[in-house]
Amino acid sequence: MPFEFQGKHVTVAGLGVSGVPAAKVLHGLGARVTVVNDGADERARAQAAELEALGITVRLGDGDTLPDGTELIVTAPGWKPTKPLFTAAGQVGVPVWGDVELAWRLRRPDSAPWLAVTGTNGKTTTVQMLASILKAAGLRTAAVGNIGVSLLDAVTGDEEYDVLAVELSSYQLHWAPSLRAHSAAVLNLAPDHLDWHGSMEAYAADKGRIYEGNHVACVYNVADKATEDLVREADVEEGCRAIGFTLGSPAPSQLGVVDGILVDRAFVENRHKNAQELAEVSDVNPPAPHNIANALAAAALARAFGVPAAAVRDGLRAFTPDAHRIAHVADVDGVAYVDDSKATNTHATEASLAAYESIVWIAGGLAKGATFDELVAGAAKRLRGAVLIGADRALIREALTRHAPEVPVVDLDRTDTGAMLQAVQEARRLARPGDTVLLAPACASMDMFTNYNQRGDAFAQAVRELGA
Structure with missing residues (x-):
């Protein structure tokens, strides 16, 4: 039975990019909306004023107290499940979406x-590749979710779509129990956001929610067994298939790479x-291994939707990351400078x-609790400095x-942006002709x-000054 919003008291938890549109949509559906928000800064006050002008109640600086009479909570994805607001809701049986x-x-x-x-990494690029492929097939589509068009706008607006390419974070999946996709992919799994989820097991379980109820294909990474395990554990529609992608030669029901060609052995006869x-691998921009994996995942989802092979090629060629x-960024004195601040x-x-x-x-920044031994040990032989x-x-x-003692290291004891x-x-x-100077910090940027984006821009500007 669909939820009837008319006259219902709905609490929206959190302002921002998801809370404000949710509050407006719910208000338009006839719900009595109260917005609660932890902060009360200038931006929050401006958003509150905008909503209050519509007749929506906003409580700033009080995100932990459940408003009396609440029948449903719609939360911003980043709010932790352990917040007192959700504990109180659970005690009285109020659902949280x-x-x-x-x-x-x-x-x-x-x-x-x-x-x-x-997936832990590559979501945005893969969804954008997928949207490009779908458009190349002549389909009306958009990249939505964490990127592009607002998901609420996509489903409630006047624009008509044939199919949507949807990026979903672990936070969003945690709060989306009813989601049932046509097809879905988990690109990879690695420890991330564990402070939010509480454990790697809980993080993986939330990622795995994306497979629940899939109709046609559950796409997984052959090189990452944890993604295949999530497929095995999922409750899917009868006839839904497990489809792998690999940088090697594909087995049946997989997409992979053979002699520089991306090939499909999943959505073909016999x-x-x-x-x-x-x-071709050269159609992928840039043709780095992990980006080829992204392209294969996007192709698998597109093929699951019936997109012809030529549209995969054309969509990948048209895609710009x-x-x-x-x-x-540039080549200076035979050295390539590459910005991977993301x-x-x-x-x-x-x-x-x-x-x-x-x-x-x-490299460097805010480690967010990460350790670097495995990363350095795996990359040691590639490091000039x-x-x-x-x-x-x-x-x-x-x-x-510990793991690359022969690699020369320059430790800059400063955290200002000029560093x-x-x-x-x-x-x-340190670089020699043929080397790549790579900004790949392995850390968050907010210390500097x-x-x-600002970190990458600073790198690019510094490179341009080298070549000036």
């Missing part, structure tokens, strides 16, 4: 199916003997380091001492920069 759950419940009967993507060429994702954890940085043969590595910046750089330096220019200058001194 996220904005994704709300969007799923508000779909019309003829709404576009969802092709959903999650897949035990036949394969369909989809695209976002800034700060293994982005080539590599904010060790798993992403491992993939970035694996893409180049000889590297001067710029390392330049360390940021608050937790000592953790990386110690790992380098990036010095870091690039030091990296230039507003976000990873």
Whole structure:
């Protein structure tokens, strides 16, 4: 039975990019909406004024108390399940949804199916690749969820879509119990956000929710057994298939790579003997190993939706990655300078380091509880040198001492934004023609920069000053 919003008292937990649209949508559906928010800064006050002008009640600075009479909570995805607000709701049987759950419940009967993507790294790129492929097939689509078009706007607006490419975080999946996608992919699993989820097991379980009730395909990473385990544990529709992607030669029911060609042995007739060429590795931009894996996952979801092979090729060729994702900035004196500021954890940085043969590595920032021994040990043979910046750089330096003692290290004892220019200058001194100077920090940026975008911009500006 669908939830009837008319006259219901709904509490929206959190302002921001999900809370404000959710409050407006619920108000428009006739609900009595109260918004609660922890903070009361200038931005929150401005958002509160906007909502109050519509007749919506807003309580700033009090995100822990359950408003009297609440019948449903719709929460911002980042709010932890352990917050007192949710404990109080559980004690009186009030359900808690996220904005994704709300969007799923508000779909019309003829709404576009969802092709959903999650994973520790690569979600945004894969969803954008998928949307590009779907558009190349002539389908009306959008990249939604954590990126692009608002998911609520996509399901309640006037724009008509044939299919949606949906990026979902572990937070969003935790609060989306009813989601049932057409097909879904978990790209990879590595420790991340464990302070929010409480354990790796809980984090993986929330990621695995994306497979629940899938209709056509559960796409997993052959190289990451944990993703296949999630498929095995999922309760799916009868006939739904497990589809693997691999950087090696694919087995039946997999997509993979053969002699520089992306091939499909899953969505072809007689897949035990036949394969369909989809695209060349050179059609993937950039053709780094982890990005080829992203392309294969996107292709698998598109093929599950019936997209022809030519559209996979054309969509990948048309795709341009976002800034700060293994982005080539410039070549200076025979050395390539690459900005992967988006590599904010060790798993992403491992993939970035694996893409180049000889590297001067710029790393450091806020470690978020991470350890670096495994990362450094795996990359040691590729490192020409390392330049360390940021608050937790000592953790990386110690790992380098243990696992790559022969690698020269420059430790910059400063956390001001100007440190990036010095870091690039030091990296230039260490590099030789044919090397890559790679900004792949393995850490968050907030000790020195507003976000990873500003960090990447500072790197690119420093590189441009080298070549000036």
